[in-house]
Amino acid sequence: MMKSYKEITGRYLKSNKKRTILTIIGIILSVALISSIGFFFKSMQAAQVEDIKNSYGSWHVMYTKVNEDLVTKIKSNPNVQANGIYSVGEEKAFNDKLKVKEVYGTDEALKLTPYKIKDGRFPENDKEVVMESWFLGKVKNGAKLGDTIKILDKEYTLVGVLNDTYSNQQEGMGELLTKANEVVNGENILLVQLKVNNNMEANAAELRKLANINDVLENSRLIEMEGQGYPAEMLAPLAVIISIVIISTIAVIYNAFQISVVERVKQFGLLRAVGATPKQIRKIILKEATILAAIGVPIGLASGVLALYGIHYTFQIIGPDDLKFITPTVSLDVVIISVLVGLLSIYLSALIPAFFAGRISPLVAISSRSSITKEKIKRSKVKNPLVGKVFGFEGVLASKNIKRNRKRYRTTVFSIVISVTLFITFKSFMDMSLNVYGEMNESNNIHFSIVNANNELFSTEKVDQNIIEKVNKLPQVDVAYKVYNPYYFDAAINKKNELESINNIGGIYNNLNYQGTEKVLTKGAVMVYDERSLEIAKDYLKDGTIDKNALNQENGVIIIDKNIIYNEKTEKNFYGAIANFKVGDEILLQSDETRRDPNLKKVEFSKGKVQKVKVLAILKSNPFMHIGIEQDIKMITTEEVAKQLTGQTVEPNGLNVKIKDVNLEEQAKANLEKVISEAGDLKLINVIDQIRSTSSVILMVKILLYGFVVVVSLIGCVNIINTLTTNIILRKREFAALKSIGLTQKGLRKMIILEGMLYGIVGSIYGSIIGSILSYMIYRGVSNMREQSFMLPFEAIGIAVAGAMLIGYLSVLAPLKRIKKENIIEAVREDF
């Protein structure tokens, strides 16, 4: 037995489990999205702060000239968290190979330096010392913390061991860190750590004024990251993303409530008829909101935290040990903000329908007339005969149905628009972000490089064919790609190949009159690919065909349609093609030897040997990594064509080796060493670790961004399902009436499915437009850091349109089943 009318809420939620679960899922996903974005952001920020502190120290302001007056001012400054002076003592010889020097620090100076304690603690008086572990090994092998150590007539107590640094090992410099009460001599440096707050930048500026501009340094990246928490140029894209997420959270939750209220209009009307006041109706709905919030918000938050740690551990598994992408940080700010946004949108979303529910006329309950006759039906003026021809009578009904009630039409379309917009914006943000990190290419699969030992840039030494064969025959080797030097040319392209965006950068194109025709002169680089590399290039094909014989016969080249061009005017990189090439276009090339040897004299174009090459294929990106030719037309060709173009012998000067299994690293290395030892002048470089770290960064960014896109798509789906199912359930009586006059279940099915899909189409059209506009805004934001030409997110639009239609189709299936089961007579009579 109920104690209060408010318990109706719980009854409703329980008896409409599916709807309740859908609403809760909407809340969970929204809160999880907001919180996980916040958590990831904070975690990446924390990782970056850690990284900066590791490499530069945790000081914010550094004074290189210190006097007593300055020290007093610093110590009395309320914005200063910690400070200390450190001073480097004289360099002394430790033995014939190694040198040693003392580093003294007062107060907290040592903690502000980048020195990292591996074991133990920092010294607390001048008798205590810490040093790097490699040096400790030289001083006293097997020394333990607390041992007394004698270095150059001075005795210390060892209290800690520092992380080894590369530079000290290379230099053979042993640093002894010790604490001093007062620094007397030498070069004194005052380190100041500020209190972390939003005014750090201003506070740092204040401190800078205390000394001559040349005697003060600022750890500006740390101040930026700790102070405002993000690099300034990220502000715009971040603001767009966060506002989209917040708006869509509110929209999704609002929709869910709107729906649960609309579904019960009759019940509320009835409660009103038996004497419930509008206030009481509002209370029922607000209680519903409270229950849903109490379930959804904590689970959403927990999911956010779970996602953070889940991804963190995944990253730890796939990432190399020393690479820290995120430091999982569950920041209270983010928790509070996500809970607030969640609650705010839940209550806002509940209040508006609650207000309307309170105003529902009790009359609605009394007659069963409510839903059909009360809604304002719009007579559609435009008749579209095409719909009827294509989809039949049911199609005509469907297209009339979706537009007949303006309010419902708007609500449904709005919810699809939100979903589609969200998806497109996130997807294109993802694509733009991945562009920065570069794409995976075959170079990421290379495990060993064989290069000339003399390390010269344009080495002319060849790798012997005999060696190549031996390497290829090794059982661990999958493939060995031949590596050639690039060849440089001046390139004349036709006017029609010119790109406006590149022209605007300036300095890339030059006008040229060649034999009476207006041409564009720019630079070109020719890369030589062996057969196996050409095979790989086929995976990157955008247009044309790749065929070795055709390349040889037609003097053909393959264009890589992606360049990164530095714009000197804007000081940003431009990402995109250097020219607008089509298959069949011709390029005139004249060798430019000055780029290999700056001492040579530049030959004017047309004064040297000009040859014609033909574009036979276009690639969307680099099949292999090519460095130093980003401002050139990137052309790939065969050994034969290169020979023809340069008039020189073209032979490989290195090999890139891909092994069959990374676990065979040691055996492969041993065998390769053996093979190249026969040649004498070759060197084997193990690139496994390096490749692993770059590929895993790309992978991690991908996982993260795809994760967000998945969550965003889920939110979109829940939203669409919610609206469309309600649309049908509310019209059960109408459908029953249609069936009673002879519409078959099949016809009804067709009509309803068409309705769902029509909503999908209309919603995705608007969504695509808004999504593209928002993508453009993000693009503008991102282009603060780098330039790239804006492309409409066609792929995202395609997926979104197909997805919206599919969800439109799928989400009407379940309610259709429900309708099928129902007795026509019952349904005609009752409408809830």
Place this chain on the structure above:
Amino acid sequence: MEILKIEGLRKSYGKEQNAVEVLKGIDLIINKGEFIAIVGPSGSGKSTLLHMIGGLDRPTEGKVLIDGEDIYQYKEEQLAIFRRRKVGFIFQFFNLLPVLDVEENISLPALLDNDKVDKAYLAEIIKFLGLEDRKHHLPSELSGGQQQRVSIGRALLNKPSIILADEPTGNLDSKNSKEVIELLKFSAKKYNQTLILITHDVNIASTADRVITIMDGGIVSDEYLK
């Protein structure tokens, strides 16, 4: 003793040219304890009149005085409380909350008043309605007649002085119809309530104390049978 007085009651829907006048000036006095049947063809305005008496809809013009007070002076909030305490509604389509069981549906008016339900009285009503072995069933598990009895129970719970029934038997077979009318009459007598009932059924109308015929938005006859 006069319980209800209607003065110049008019109601129209729509605006200007599209306006339809459903009630065209009704004056009526009803005494306490009377059983009144309202008859008339479909669309004559019977239901609208009943809604006006019960405070469900606001008139365009005129007054409805119950116990001497004009109920349309009330604000929405007060009007709801008036409905809850003074009036019991019974509808053709029962209109029970599908998520509540029999006992809960009947208790609804008290619960809305944040009142403790008078258990003894509730038991009495349930017994009176013959729903003892059904009290924990949901509406969907009941027959039409049983559902209508539940809605009668709900109308009786707050001991209202007026019971308004809009074709309470319209959806029931003849056996159930008879039972429901008997119940209504019996309870009206027992609790000294005024019963106003709309019906199409001549037999039912003939058992009333007074029959009011409405046609085209006005009263065309008002006869006392007893």
